[in-house]
Amino acid sequence: MHPYRTHHCAELRASDVGGKVRLSGWVHRKRDHGNLLFVDLRDHHGITQIVTDVDSEAFALIEGARAESVLTITGEVVARSPETLNPNLPTGEIEVRAREVTVQSAAAELPMPVAGEQEYPEDIRLKYRYLDLRRERLHRNIVLRSNVIASLRRRMIERGFTEFQTPILTASSPEGARDYLVPSRVHPGKFYALPQAPQMFKQLLMVAGFDRYFQIAPCFRDEDARADRSPGEFYQLDFEMSFVTQDDVFAAIEPVLHGVFEEFGAGRTVTPAPFPRIPYRESMLKYGNDKPDLRNPIEIVDVTDHFRGSGFGLFSRIVEGGGVVRAVPAPRAGERSRKFFDDMNDWARGEGHAGLGYINIKGGEAGGPIAKNHGEEGTAKLIAALGLGPDDGVFFAAGKEKDAAKLAGLARTRVGEELGLIEENAFRFCWIVDFPMYEYDEDAKKVDFSHNPFSMPQGELEALETKDPLDILAYQYDIVCNGVELSSGAIRNHRPDIMYKAFEIAGYSREDVDTNFAGMINAFKFGAPPHGGSAPGVDRIVMLLADEPNIREVIVFPMNQKAEDLMMGAPAEVTARQLRELHIRVVEPQKS
Numbered sequence: 319m320h321p322y323r324t325h326h327c328a329e330l331r332a333s334d335v336g337g338k339v340r341l342s343g344w345v346h347r348k349r350d351h352g353n354l355l356f357v358d359l360r361d362h363h364g365i366t367q368i369v370t371d372v373d374s375e376a377f378a379l380i381e382g383a384r385a386e387s388v389l390t391i392t393g394e395v396v397a398r399s400p401e402t403l404n405p406n407l408p409t410g411e412i413e414v415r416a417r418e419v420t421v422q423s424a425a426a427e428l429p430m431p432v433a434g435e436q437e438y439p440e441d442i443r444l445k446y447r448y449l450d451l452r453r454e455r456l457h458r459n460i461v462l463r464s465n466v467i468a469s470l471r472r473r474m475i476e477r478g479f480t481e482f483q484t485p486i487l488t489a490s491s492p493e494g495a496r497d498y499l500v501p502s503r504v505h506p507g508k509f510y511a512l513p514q515a516p517q518m519f520k521q522l523l524m525v526a527g528f529d530r531y532f533q534i535a536p537c538f539r540d541e542d543a544r545a546d547r548s549p550g551e552f553y554q555l556d557f558e559m560s561f562v563t564q565d566d567v568f569a570a571i572e573p574v575l576h577g578v579f580e581e582f583g584a585g586r587t588v589t590p591a592p593f594p595r596i597p598y599r600e601s602m603l604k605y606g607n608d609k610p611d612l613r614n615p616i617e618i619v620d621v622t623d624h625f626r627g628s629g630f631g632l633f634s635r636i637v638e639g640g641g642v643v644r645a646v647p648a649p650r651a652g653e654r655s656r657k658f659f660d661d662m663n664d665w666a667r668g669e670g671h672a673g674l675g676y677i678n679i680k681g682g683e684a685g686g687p688i689a690k691n692h693g694e695e696g697t698a699k700l701i702a703a704l705g706l707g708p709d710d711g712v713f714f715a716a717g718k719e720k721d722a723a724k725l726a727g728l729a730r731t732r733v734g735e736e737l738g739l740i741e742e743n744a745f746r747f748c749w750i751v752d753f754p755m756y757e758y759d760e761d762a763k764k765v766d767f768s769h770n771p772f773s774m775p776q777g778e779l780e781a782l783e784t785k786d787p788l789d790i791l792a793y794q795y796d797i798v799c800n801g802v803e804l805s806s807g808a809i810r811n812h813r814p815d816i817m818y819k820a821f822e823i824a825g826y827s828r829e830d831v832d833t834n835f836a837g838m839i840n841a842f843k844f845g846a847p848p849h850g851g852s853a854p855g856v857d858r859i860v861m862l863l864a865d866e867p868n869i870r871e872v873i874v875f876p877m878n879q880k881a882e883d884l885m886m887g888a889p890a891e892v893t894a895r896q897l898r899e900l901h902i903r904v905v906e907p908q909k910s
Contacts (some may be wrong), residue, residue: 328364376416386425392418484519496540506901512538524849532557549881558851606727611801612746614734644726651711675714682708753794773808807852
């Protein structure tokens with residue numbers, strides 16, 4: 319017999335009754351019934367109930383073992399009585415009567431329980447992450463992550479992609495987020511950077527003639543944490559393709575994403591390919607952002623012209639000053655009390671906005687501050703234009719276009735949630751396309767890239783030479799699911815002449831490009847194919863599939879919001895000798 323186990327803890331069935339077995343695992347729960355002691359023994363696979371009585375030699379050892387101690391138990395499989403069957407366990411028809419027990423490792427008193435799903439402070443969970451990972455929900459999430467990655471890899475290979483590994487130590491890039499820098503011991507005063515993404519390397523692979531590349535790529539960015547972004551590092555399904563249009567990229571990745579979400583979605587519906595394609599400007603108008611949750615049926619409507627020269631002075635003045643008014647329909651909201659509308663207004667103020675005007679329709683009669691000030695005729699025209707019913711409502715966001723769009727987008731989400739309009743058990747994908755190539759930076763008082771500087775402008779060199787930069791669109795795109803941006807992508811700018819011109823418009827000289835992007839621009843001078851790709855985030859994909867609100871719940875060993883690893887104590891001070899080897903002196907920030 320194997321020294322540790324003949325079966326795992328989810329394997330035994332009624333057909334094994336009478337057999338002698340050996341199991342090893344952790345003490346999950348104990349239940350003392352006086353002369354009988356029951357133990358749930360847990361391993362990676364599941365749970366088996368162990369039973370022993372007071373006359374057994376095993377009783378004392380099991381009774382003395384704390385929760386999470388590791389035991390090896392030898393015994394015989396017995397059938398449970400009908401009234402004690404547990405249909406919630408695969409092993410629920412049997413139990414193992416313990417004859418011999420070996421304590422492989424005794425557990426100290428736990429800082430947090432493993433059994434159950436109680437909420438515990440984040441600092442405790444992260445400091446003792448190895449205990450946290452034993453809990454059923456988190457353990458299941460990490461197994462799901464592994465299975466999702468295996469499925470992504472298999473599907474990409476089936477579609478003709480070849481997996482490559484790109485460097486981890488590379489050069490710092492002036493574009494994008496803040497780099498993590500690594501000092502060089504053999505080159506004093508010089509630094510490597512951890513890659514924010516394998517962007518340049520994957521493009522160089524296309525220049526090298528490999529045609530279809532992918533990898534499950536680690537990426538490193540020194541940026542703040544949020545619910546859907548882990549500080550420090552993350553993983554993405556990075557891919558690139560040669561001789562492709564934007565449509566070719568979409569056609570390649572849509573079956574992969576649809577297949578994975580269908581495989582692991584537990585019966586939830588998934589948008590069929592081809593996914594909807596929404597121009598950026600349309601998305602900003604209809605949804606108030608560039609990552610719309612299409613499970614929400616509400617669409618924002620521009621009603622600026624309805625208030626131009628109207629009797630409602632506040633909105634009229636905003637419109638005359640170049641602002642806009644956006645309407646957020648609220649189906650059946652008229653059936654709610656006035657408190658619902660007032661609470662929405664208070665919420666908007668709590669978000670830092672001036673407020674959220676509204677019209678409340680009850681039985682076909684329009685009320686509320688906007689209706690009162692806008693006048694009966696103007697209100698009737700507005701309601702007709704919006705197609706509102708006799709018991710609907712509508713909220714209004716007014717101001718500068720950017721501010722009004724943001725408030726309307728937030729209000730759309732909140733109204734959808736408050737009125738129970740969000741479609742359940744569904745993954746709704748879309749592409750956001752036609753991003754502007756440039757934007758005007760109010761702080762720097764200049765035109766700058768709005769999204770990805772290495773994208774091909776629509777219209778190529780002619781557009782750069784003849785059009786207003788703020789009117790130029792790029793072959794850039796985002797893939798969005800349920801309001802979560804999974805990745806950005808683009809058809810790349812593969813021509814040096816177009817790249818020099820594109821950067822010139824943003825204020826970069828030819829020398830700046832040659833210095834900062836030497837590896838890529840030099841390679842392009844030796845023949846580069848048209849190419850494009852994207853990089854859906856693995857962490858976010860798993861977060862959606864696991865239905866988790868925070869990305870830390872699907873990462874094995876995440877950092878906290880301050881980018882600290884509480885379990886390993888990182889970041890940490892290093893010795894003076896290590897600093898000398900790296901030719902570095904630490905300069906403490908001045909205390910204010």
